Amino acid sequence: MNSAIVAIVGRPNVGKSTLFNRLTKTRRALVDDLPGVTRDRLYGRARAEGRVFTLVDTGGFDPPSDQDFADEVHTQIELALAEADLVLCLADGRAGLSPLDEEVARKLRRTQKPVIWAVNKIDSYQQEEAASEFYALGAERLHFISAAHGYGVRDLLEDLVALLPSAEDSEEDETEAVRVALVGRPNVGKSSLLNALTGQPRVVVSDVPGTTRDAVDTPLSVGGKDYVLIDTAGIRRQGKVNRGLEKAGVFRSLRAVERAHVAAVLIDASEGVTDQDLKLAGYALDSHRALVMVVNKWDLLKGNSHRQEQLKKELEVARRFAPWSPLLFMSAKTGKGVDKLLPTVDKVWSEYNLRLATGPLNQALEEITEHHTPPLVKGKRVKFYYASQVATRPPTVVLFVNDPKRVHFSYRRYLVNELRRALGLSIAPLRLILRQRSGRRGKGSRS
Secondary structure (H helix, E strand, O other), X not given: OOOOXXXXXXXXXXXXXXXXXXXXXXXXXXXXXXXXOOOOOEEEEEEEOOEEEEEEEXXXXXXXXXXXXXXXXXXXXXXXXXXXXXXXEEEEOOOXXXXXXXXXXXXXXXXXXXXXXXXXXXXXXXXXXXXXXXXXXXXXXXXXXXXXXXXXXXXXXXXXXXXXXXXXXXXXXXXXXXXXXXXXXXXXXXXXXXXXXXXXXXXXXXXXXXXXXXXXXXXXXXXXXXXXXEEOOOOOOHHHOOOOHHHHHHHHHHHHHHHOOEEEEEEEOOOOOOHHHHHHHHHHHHOOOEEEEEEEOXXXXXXXXXXXXXXXXXXXXXXXXXXXXXXXXXXXXXXXXXXXXXXXXXXXXXXXXXXXXXXXXXXXXXXHHXXXXXXXXXXXXXXXXXXXXXXXXXXXXXXXXXXXXXXXXHHHHHHHHHXXXXXXXXXXXXXXEEEEEOOOOOOEEEO
C-alpha cells in the first residue's frame, strides 16, 4: 500500500475519530464522549484535491491513568508516528489550551515530521478568535475546524495535500490487495495472529476479552503480494452483547466481513467448537465471502492426542455446511503454523476469482442432471435449460429452469456439490441462482 500516510494525533477526546470518519467518508471509527475510546491504530483511505492517502486514527496521548492498556496505546501512537509521512495534530478549542497539548507539541517536534495543526470544535469566526491561544504551541498556521459539522475542513485538506510527498513517491499499486477479516469470539487470538503475521505489535493484545473494539485495517505485503488484514472485535452471543460501544464494535465486525474477500474464522482449541463459531462462519457464507477455518491455540493441546483427535472429529461434523473450506491448526502465540495462512488465502483467492467457460459449464450441467434426474414435484418434472456464469467473488452461476420453486433444497444442494466438483472448485464457495424461463426463448426472472 504505497500511498502517503497521515497520522491524526492529539490528547484524548479532542475529536480525532470524528475527523477520521469525515475525511474517509465512513463511520468506521468509534465515536463516544468517553476519553480513550480509540485504542488501536485504525487505517482508512481519504481523497482530496485528486490525491489519495492513507489516514491513521490513533488513541489519545496520555490517556486517563485508570484506563486499561495505557502503555499499549502509547506504543500504538509511537508506531503510527514512525510510519507517517505527515502528522495532523488536533486540539479541542472548546476545552481550551492545556499543558497536555503543549506536551504533545513537544513530542511532535522531536519527530521532525511535518505537522498540520488544527483546533477542533470551532463553528464560527468568533470562536476562532477565542481559540487564538493555541498559537502558543508554536504553529505558524492554525486551522480552526469542526470535524462534526465540516467547518474549515476544506481549507485544512488543501494545506494537508500540499504537504504530502510527491505523487511519484506515493503512487498507488494497481494490484488489488486481498482483504482478509480475522473474526471470532472474544479472546480467541485474533490480534495475536495479526501481530504474528506482521511481525510487530500492530494492535493491542491482552488476555482481557473485548480489548479490540474497532475493526482495524493493517496493510501488509508479503512476497510481492498485497493484503489488508482486518482485525475485528470479538463477537459474543447476541444476548451477552452490552449496549453502546461493545454493540457498535460487533456491528463493525460484521461490516468488516462484508467488505472482506476472505473471512478467517478463529476457533479456540482449548474451548472447542461453539455455536457462535458456526454462526460466524455461516454469516461469512451468507455474505458470499470465501472462508478459512483457523483453530488457534493448538499448542495448548500439545501432548493430549486424545483431545486433538476428539476436536478434529467435532470439526468434521460441525463443518458439514462447508466441508470444502480450508482448515488450519496453529498457535499465534508460538508462531507455529501461522505461515500457512497467507498461502492458503492465496489459493482460495485464486478460486474465488475463477471465471468458468460457458461450454464446459453447460456440459457439466447436462451430465449432472442426466446422472440424477430431477424428481417429479406434483406430477411435473423440473427442466434445466442452460447455465451461465454472471459474476465472480464468488463464482456465481445462474441456472435457467422452467419452475425454480419446484427445485427441492436437497436437489439444489446436489447441484452445487456436483458443479463444484466438475468445475474444480475445491476450497472456494459457489453461488447458485435459479431463474425461471418458460422455454428456451422465453423471458426469465430471478428466483
